Amino acid sequence: MTATDPALTALAQGWCALSLLHGRIEAHIERALQAGHELSVREYSLLDVLSRQHDGEGGHLQMKQVADAVVLSQSATTRLVTRLEDRGLLTRYLCPTDRRGIYTDVTDAGRTLLEAARPTNEAALREALDEAARNPELASLVKAVETLGVPA
Numbered sequence: 001m002t003a004t005d006p007a008l009t010a011l012a013q014g015w016c017a018l019s020l021l022h023g024r025i026e027a028h029i030e031r032a033l034q035a036g037h038e039l040s041v042r043e044y045s046l047l048d049v050l051s052r053q054h055d056g057e058g059g060h061l062q063m064k065q066v067a068d069a070v071v072l073s074q075s076a077t078t079r080l081v082t083r084l085e086d087r088g089l090l091t092r093y094l095c096p097t098d099r100r101g102i103y104t105d106v107t108d109a110g111r112t113l114l115e116a117a118r119p120t121n122e123a124a125l126r127e128a129l130d131e132a133a134r135n136p137e138l139a140s141l142v143k144a145v146e147t148l149g150v151p152a
Helices: 006-037 041-051 063-070 074-086 108-133 139-147
Strands: 090-094 102-106
Touching: 006 041, 006 108, 006 139, 041 063, 041 074, 041 090, 041 102, 041 108, 063 074, 063 102, 074 090, 102 108, 108 139
Parallel strands: none
Antiparallel strands: 090 102
């Protein structure tokens, strides 16, 4: 295949469309979360991921797992955790079985904010997808997103 190969061109165009869709959705949700709850998309995602932890085997996530879940580097995730901890939305504590491990958990204030922000996030996502679906270049991607996770 060469750089001018039609298959590569189509692949690049598909990637650009996917990137455009992602950017539009994230920007729309960011504006809504900032306006309504003073949360960024990353902060919301972190609170959401950490709120799904549970007690018991494998219930608490290591920082690398959290970083992977919110699609950030470990250092960026640590900085984000620190910011939310400073706001009283998260707390850190030592792992009871491995003193080298540090876990992060959502505080009651963090859970309250997350629950208040969840409908805003969902509505903004729906609005962004509806808007993107009106663009012929993005409509098929929107349909694909809408069918992800839906049982056959």
